Amino acid sequence: MEDIIIxxxxxxxxxxxxxFAVNGVSFTVGRGEFISVIGHNGSGKSTLARLIxxxxxxxxxxxxxxxxxxxxxxxAIEVRRHVGVVFQNPDNQMVASVVEDDIAFGPENxxxxxxxxxxxxxxxLSAVGMEKYRYATPARLSGGxxxxxxxxGVLAIKPDVLILDESTAMLDPRGxxxxxxxxRKLNKEEGxxxxxxxxxxxxxxLADRTIVMNRGEIVLTGTPEQIxxxxxxxxxxxxxxxxxxxxxxxxxxxGMEIGNVLKPEELADEILKNFNNRGIYAGQSSYPAAAxxxxxxxxxxxxxxxxxxxxxxSPFATKALNGINLxxxxxxxxxxxxxxGSGKSTLVQHLNALIKLPQAEKKYHxxxxxxxxxxxxxxxxxxxxxxxADKKTDFKALRASVGxxxxxxxxxxxxxTVFADVAFGLKNFNKKLSAEEVERAVKDxxxxxxxxxxxxxxxxxxxLSGGxxxxxxxxxxxxTRPHILILDxxxxxxxxKGKSEIMELLHKLHREWCKTVIIVSHDMDEVAENCNKVxxxxxxxxxxxxSPANLFARANELTALGLDVPLTTKISTRIAQxxxxxxxxxxxxxxxxxxxxxxxxxxNA
Amino acid sequence: MLNDVTFGQYYPVNSFVHRLDPRFKLIALxxxxxxxxxxxxxxxxxACALLLVCAVIASRVPIGSxxxxxxxxxxxxIFTGALNIFFHSGQxxxxxxxxxxxxxxxxxxxxxxxxxxxxLVMASSVLTLTTTPVALTDxxxxxxxxxTFIKFPVHELALIMSIALRFxxxxxxxxxxxxxxxxxxxxxxxxxxxxxxIKAMVPILIPLLISAFRRAEELGDAMDARxxxxxxxxxxxxxxxxxxxxxxxxxxxxxxxxxxxxFNIYCFDIYPQIYQYIKVT
Numbered sequence: 001m002e003d004i005i006i007x008x009x010x011x012x013x014x015x016x017x018x019x020f021a022v023n024g025v026s027f028t029v030g031r032g033e034f035i036s037v038i039g040h041n042g043s044g045k046s047t048l049a050r051l052i053x054x055x056x057x058x059x060x061x062x063x064x065x066x067x068x069x070x071x072x073x074x075x076a077i078e079v080r081r082h083v084g085v086v087f088q089n090p091d092n093q094m095v096a097s098v099v100e101d102d103i104a105f106g107p108e109n110x111x112x113x114x115x116x117x118x119x120x121x122x123x124x125l126s127a128v129g130m131e132k133y134r135y136a137t138p139a140r141l142s143g144g145x146x147x148x149x150x151x152x153g154v155l156a157i158k159p160d161v162l163i164l165d166e167s168t169a170m171l172d173p174r175g176x177x178x179x180x181x182x183x184r185k186l187n188k189e190e191g192x193x194x195x196x197x198x199x200x201x202x203x204x205x206l207a208d209r210t211i212v213m214n215r216g217e218i219v220l221t222g223t224p225e226q227i228x229x230x231x232x233x234x235x236x237x238x239x240x241x242x243x244x245x246x247x248x249x250x251x252x253x254x255g256m257e258i259g260n261v262l263k264p265e266e267l268a269d270e271i272l273k274n275f276n277n278r279g280i281y282a283g284q285s286s287y288p289a290a291a292x293x294x295x296x297x298x299x300x301x302x303x304x305x306x307x308x309x310x311x312x313x314s315p316f317a318t319k320a321l322n323g324i325n326l327x328x329x330x331x332x333x334x335x336x337x338x339x340x341g342s343g344k345s346t347l348v349q350h351l352n353a354l355i356k357l358p359q360a361e362k363k364y365h366x367x368x369x370x371x372x373x374x375x376x377x378x379x380x381x382x383x384x385x386x387x388x389a390d391k392k393t394d395f396k397a398l399r400a401s402v403g404x405x406x407x408x409x410x411x412x413x414x415x416x417t418v419f420a421d422v423a424f425g426l427k428n429f430n431k432k433l434s435a436e437e438v439e440r441a442v443k444d445x446x447x448x449x450x451x452x453x454x455x456x457x458x459x460x461x462x463x464l465s466g467g468x469x470x471x472x473x474x475x476x477x478x479x480t481r482p483h484i485l486i487l488d489x490x491x492x493x494x495x496x497k498g499k500s501e502i503m504e505l506l507h508k509l510h511r512e513w514c515k516t517v518i519i520v521s522h523d524m525d526e527v528a529e530n531c532n533k534v535x536x537x538x539x540x541x542x543x544x545x546x547s548p549a550n551l552f553a554r555a556n557e558l559t560a561l562g563l564d565v566p567l568t569t570k571i572s573t574r575i576a577q578x579x580x581x582x583x584x585x586x587x588x589x590x591x592x593x594x595x596x597x598x599x600x601x602x603x604n605a
Numbered sequence: 606m607l608n609d610v611t612f613g614q615y616y617p618v619n620s621f622v623h624r625l626d627p628r629f630k631l632i633a634l635x636x637x638x639x640x641x642x643x644x645x646x647x648x649x650x651x652a653c654a655l656l657l658v659c660a661v662i663a664s665r666v667p668i669g670s671x672x673x674x675x676x677x678x679x680x681x682x683i684f685t686g687a688l689n690i691f692f693h694s695g696q697x698x699x700x701x702x703x704x705x706x707x708x709x710x711x712x713x714x715x716x717x718x719x720x721x722x723x724x725l726v727m728a729s730s731v732l733t734l735t736t737t738p739v740a741l742t743d744x745x746x747x748x749x750x751x752x753t754f755i756k757f758p759v760h761e762l763a764l765i766m767s768i769a770l771r772f773x774x775x776x777x778x779x780x781x782x783x784x785x786x787x788x789x790x791x792x793x794x795x796x797x798x799x800x801x802x803i804k805a806m807v808p809i810l811i812p813l814l815i816s817a818f819r820r821a822e823e824l825g826d827a828m829d830a831r832x833x834x835x836x837x838x839x840x841x842x843x844x845x846x847x848x849x850x851x852x853x854x855x856x857x858x859x860x861x862x863x864x865x866x867x868f869n870i871y872c873f874d875i876y877p878q879i880y881q882y883i884k885v886t
Contacts, residue, residue, distance in 0.1 A: 053830055077834065085830040092823035095764070097739045097771045104842035106831040117842040139774040150827075157832060354785045396791060404789040411779075412786040414811035424808065428791030462815070476790060 023216035039213035084154035090146035144175020268574035297330020322540035335531035403482030409473030627744030674730035
């Protein structure tokens with residue numbers, strides 16, 4: 001195999017920063033290889049991508065791409081023709097408002113003939129499966145589609161190497177799968193060399209070879225099987241194990257013989273093999289727990305017949321909600337899942353009247369009853385004692401009791417100091433608070449999100465790390481001590497460790513601070529692992545609302561909707577095909593326990 | 606809420622006017638406006654009106670949408686109308702009070718002026734209703750092409766316009782999200798005096814500005830990675846082409862120009878009796 005990229009002891013430090021972001025990295029990449037690079041935030045993965053593409057020049061060391069020394073003369077520019085990079089945010093990579101114009105941008109830059117550009121657009125669009133969208137506007141595409149267009153835009157330059165720099169981090173599972181499928185196809189069919197930088201361990205597994213980075217250095221390298229066998233080592237590099245490896249580890253610890261597996265089907269087969277050895281061919285694990293009876297609480301949310309249309313009366317009208325009926329009980333850790341565009345964000349914005357019911361608008365007039373037509377059904381929505389259909393409701397008080405954390409909340413920070421930013425909401429809602437009261441509330445809320453009050457209060461929020469910024473933003477919402485806390489994709493864009501820390505924080509808040517927590521998510525595993533009740537929204541309607549165990553028992557229906565199911569469900573579905581039913585609440589821990597319990601009860605034990 | 610809507614006025618139907626070359630539409634609009642100002646009698650103005658009606662019908666845009674664009678200038682129409690009707694000089698005085706006087710010539714002139722402005726705005730909105738901002742940008746770039754010879758940065762200008770258009774929906778979305786987020790934290794943008802309201806914008810503007818810079822930086826990297834290095838040795842994929850529609854439309858515009866000039870010359874001969882009511886002085 002021809003070595004297409006050769007790095008020898010590469011070092012790079014950003015101007016004005018201490019220490020090297022990439023510190024003595026050496027590796028080679030062969031033509032046609034598929035390499036995944038993992039590492040926590042700030043481990044130097046993205047810097048490495050920029051070095052290989054010639055966007056950054058190494059301080060030390062030698063980098064050869066296709067026989068060209070990148071440090072020499074104009075090679076850095078030339079290298080970009082051969083190494084394409086797709087970045088993280090699909091919105092920030094496009095220059096034109098029409099798909100074909102955007103794809104043409106790269107070839108135009110390198111002076112490709114007009115007719116050839118046309119052919120390249122055809123080819124690039126078919127390579128990413130977006131032929132139908134040639135004349136579409138990027139603003140109207142989904143995240144996954146936009147990112148595929150970004151891939152096509154890079155492909156049109158006909159590079160030899162394609163680097164994806166966390167290109168799936170901002171996408172929903174469907175979008176991630178679309179992009180990853182495209183990348184695998186390019187690797188297999190076109191022989192394209194791929195370097196996939198990712199936070200998702202499940203994606204890293206797909207590569208021929210995985211490189212693990214920590215603090216600017218390569219600490220591990222090998223096939224994904226070899227890498228993910230080293231559970232503890234990975235954790236010292238601030239990485240989490242893929243869920244499948246966690247389950248396999250739990251089962252091994254209980255004495256089951258589980259080989260090296262990376263796919264749910266393989267793990268299911270391994271479990272079945274173990275069961276068969278013990279003479280378990282059919283049967284059932286423990287019975288499902290009886291559903292708890294729920295008493296009405298003071299802060300129940302009741303939604304009836306909720307409909308909503310964006311841009312009504314314009315040619316662009318789109319129906320976002322189509323008759324939602326939903327009940328969220330006081331004290332729930334509630335999950336709302338669905339595709340991007342299913343209406344889930346629109347739904348939650350109704351809960352604190354960011355979108356008001358039509359009856360609550362100032363200009364609302366009762367529609368006149370038309371003869372022969374049934375009276376129109378009006379939506380109703382109550383949150384605790386607040387009736388959101390009533391114009392006279394104190395919406396400000398409602399917003400103080402129903403906190404809302406938007407996606408990427410760190411992008412809404414604005415004040416000069418962390419203290420001022422957190423106090424902003426508090427002062428808006430209650431202008432009469434004394435300075436001491438404000439200080440105490442801000443201190444409490446910064447501390448509960450896990451920040452050191454004295455250390456951060458006078459800092460500019462923009463000087464904090466990504467994870468800290470998000471915590472400050474959450475503190476700025478919970479500072480009013482809301483009864484209900486709503487979070488839209490709270491873990492989006494974080495590395496695995498950051499994700500689990502945020503979810504831990506939410507459980508802490510749920511226990512000590514906000515009685516009801518509602519998360520909007522498209523990550524099935526996240527929802528299964530954390531929520532006691534889940535509503536699935538599809539095409540503006542509630543498809544189902546149930547506990548994870550009951551909901552994911554309907555795996556086939558969810559798959560038919562194009563939704564994913566949690567890993568544990570994938571494994572248990574496969575096992576169920578062989579007559580063995582495992583009733584778990586879909587969390588990794590409970591699933592492992594139930595499998596071990598069944599295994600322990602076998603005849604040959 | 607401004608959500609997922611194309612900005613500007615573009616009305617998405619597929620019509621004769623929609624499919625005209627944007628360059629032609631731009632030139633035709635300029636020609637039309639010139640003709641509006643060349644016209645000095647009501648016959649010529651009627652010819653202008655006729656072409657406008659044809660264009661509106663051929664564009665298949667509901668008349669309500671076209672008229673809506675005039676709403677914004679109603680105040681200007683009334684104001685200039687009032688100014689002219691009271692101050693225009695003329696021989697046939699109907700009414701006078703101090704410096705204010707209403708004359709026949711004044712009335713005729715005012716009516717003419719109001720129609721002229723009205724047609725001007727209508728014609729411009731036919732262009733913006735039937736042409737996407739992207740097509741307009743392409744058209745302007747193509748029309749400005751000759752200026753490259755005097756070192757005018759046409760390509761750079763076009764790229765800036767294209768990127769601006771591309772990011773308007775993105776930034777509108779972002780603005781809405783930030784407004785919602787600050788509203789959820791109790792921010793109030795609707796009450797208080799003007800200074801309070803301006804101050805209330807700070808929590809929106811700062812995050813928006815920071816985000817715009819972040820996006821600009823990322824976009825710069827992405828453009829670099831896609832080998833962008835200015836207009837040198839660059840090819841262009843998109844080519845605008847005149848088609849048969851443009852030829853047909855060209856005949857209409859040509860007829861208008863001829864009509865307006867002929868009416869200007871011969872308007873006395875058509876109906877000499879009412880000549881004084883037709884000609885604008």
